[in-house]
Amino acid sequence: MKLAFWGILMSAALGLICALIRYWKIPVLQRIIGMYIELARNTPLMIQLFFLYYGLPRLGLLLEGSTCAIVGLTFLGGAYMAEAYRGGLVAVSRSQIEIGLSIGLRPFQVLRYVVFPQALAVALPALTATSIFLIKETSVFSIVALKDLMYVAKDLLREGHSTESNLLLIVSYLAIILPVSLIFGYLERKVRFAGFGN
Amino acid sequence: MKKSDQAILKVTDLHKQFDQTEVLKGIDLDVYPGEVIVIVGPSGCGKSTFLRCLNGLEPINSGRVELNGQVITAPGTDWSLIRQKIGMVFQNYELFPHLNVMDNILLGPTKVQGRKKSEAKAEAESWLERVDLLEKAQAYPRQLSGGQKQRVAIVRALCMSPEVMLFDEVTASLDPEMVREVLDVMLNLAKGGLTMLIVTHEMAFAKAVADRVIFMDQGYVIETNTPEAFFNNPNTERARKFLNIFQFEGVHKVQ
Numbered sequence: 106m107k108l109a110f111w112g113i114l115m116s117a118a119l120g121l122i123c124a125l126i127r128y129w130k131i132p133v134l135q136r137i138i139g140m141y142i143e144l145a146r147n148t149p150l151m152i153q154l155f156f157l158y159y160g161l162p163r164l165g166l167l168l169e170g171s172t173c174a175i176v177g178l179t180f181l182g183g184a185y186m187a188e189a190y191r192g193g194l195v196a197v198s199r200s201q202i203e204i205g206l207s208i209g210l211r212p213f214q215v216l217r218y219v220v221f222p223q224a225l226a227v228a229l230p231a232l233t234a235t236s237i238f239l240i241k242e243t244s245v246f247s248i249v250a251l252k253d254l255m256y257v258a259k260d261l262l263r264e265g266h267s268t269e270s271n272l273l274l275i276v277s278y279l280a281i282i283l284p285v286s287l288i289f290g291y292l293e294r295k296v297r298f299a300g301f302g303n
Numbered sequence: 304m305k306k307s308d309q310a311i312l313k314v315t316d317l318h319k320q321f322d323q324t325e326v327l328k329g330i331d332l333d334v335y336p337g338e339v340i341v342i343v344g345p346s347g348c349g350k351s352t353f354l355r356c357l358n359g360l361e362p363i364n365s366g367r368v369e370l371n372g373q374v375i376t377a378p379g380t381d382w383s384l385i386r387q388k389i390g391m392v393f394q395n396y397e398l399f400p401h402l403n404v405m406d407n408i409l410l411g412p413t414k415v416q417g418r419k420k421s422e423a424k425a426e427a428e429s430w431l432e433r434v435d436l437l438e439k440a441q442a443y444p445r446q447l448s449g450g451q452k453q454r455v456a457i458v459r460a461l462c463m464s465p466e467v468m469l470f471d472e473v474t475a476s477l478d479p480e481m482v483r484e485v486l487d488v489m490l491n492l493a494k495g496g497l498t499m500l501i502v503t504h505e506m507a508f509a510k511a512v513a514d515r516v517i518f519m520d521q522g523y524v525i526e527t528n529t530p531e532a533f534f535n536n537p538n539t540e541r542a543r544k545f546l547n548i549f550q551f552e553g554v555h556k557v558q
């Protein structure tokens with residue numbers, strides 16, 4: 106669970122940075138980020154995992170299991186979060202930016218006080234979905250991290266509590282995912298405001 | 304105090320092109336303190352573009368704009384400073400939808416000018432009272448009518464204490480019954496001595512509010528005249544034709 110938490114947090118941060126770079130169309134960097142997003146979203150998870158757990162050590166990069174999982178989650182989640190933010194950013198109309206500028210706000214202030222709050226409201230559903238997706242994927246990443254519920258359950262299974270442990274597994278997952286959905290749902294309602302523009 | 308015979312805004316041979324098409328083909332205009340200038344002209348003649356060049360929303364290709372003798376179209380202009388002195392209100396009465404009326408108004412004074420919130424709020428309230436919207440201070444934009452939103456947008460610009468205000472067809476997207484309330488606000492500002500450049504298609508209003516009328520066509524200033532002379536007996540054939548369009552429309556509406 107700690108893994109998922111850090112994974113989501115880092116993904117959100119990485120996603121925001123990537124989205125802003127693309128939003129500002131920073132030369133070169135935006136290309137690189139475009140490729141990263143394509144790569145992360147279009148390669149099978151298993152390949153990413155294999156690279157992470159078996160490829161990186163080959164390259165001489167030995168990461169601790171949990172660090173490895175967080176890196177993997179962030180790589181995957183960052184790309185989805187970047188797309189979510191981007192959807193929000195482009196939803197804010199050009200005229201909002203111009204009005205911000207016309208009252209004397211500097212471009213960064215326009216982003217902070219005018220564009221970002223509105224973009225976040227639009228992006229929140231997609232950000233929530235990505236977060237939940239990442240919580241689910243945590244189990245996959247923990248094949249190596251070995252700290253996930255699956256693992257605990259596998260242990261239980263091995264000891265022969267199959268039905269109960271499966272039940273326990275599902276219940277525990279729900280217990281984690283449900284509150285997260287609820288919290289995000291609440292946040293979403295708080296940030297949302299009907300009737301953009303007029 | 305500046306001498307009243309010195310132009311606040313001095314535009315010299317302003318050219319602007321988008322891609323290959325030249326939209327402004329050498330505009331000259333001096334705006335004096337307290338003057339109300341109304342700009343009219345057919346759709347697409349470059350009125351909006353002209354106003355947007357004056358506060359740096361569009362970069363210009365050649366020529367010069369001076370504000371109180373300072374060239375503001377040279378490279379390195381601090382547009383944030385200039386835009387505090389040249390306020391602008393647009394056609395699409397847009398407020399910031401995530402902020403209530405008061406926060407819409409206070410964003411500029413507090414974040415740009417670093418003024419104390421309490422002091423800026425007092426000023427905002429007195430402006431809101433003057434445009435009859437004080438009770439809406441806590442409302443969100445979606446709860447306001449178009450006319451109310453546009454009045455808030457005007458107050459938002461005024462609270463930056465601009466020296467010149469640009470209005471680009473601020474009533475063009477309003478329902479007819481709301482046009483008047485916005486025009487009345489502008490008439491009062493004119494009476495109060497605010498320097499304004501107004502683009503409008505409301506000819507009766509133009510006649511009432513203008514000290515000078517500028518007629519533009521195809522990127523040129525064709526005629527500059529007093530409102531009386533312009534509307535009753537324009538100097539140029541093109542202005543006459545343009546005004547005839549409105550006459551004709553008027554006849555149709557009556558029938």
Ligand SMILES: Nc1ncnc2c1ncn2[C@@H]1O[C@H](COP(=O)(O)OP(=O)(O)OP(=O)(O)O)[C@@H](O)[C@H]1O
Nearest residue numbers: 321322326344345346347348349350351352353472
């Ligand atoms: N960003 C832009 N890119 C390319 N062409 C533009 C752009 N903005 C305006 N134009 C063109 O410049 C010309 C002048 O436009 P402008 O909006 O200034 O006209 P206007 O006089 O304000 O018209 P209206 O009365 O319809 O508002 C038009 O032909 C328009 O198509």
Ligand SMILES: [Mg+2]
Nearest residue numbers: 350351352472
């Ligand atoms: Mg226009």
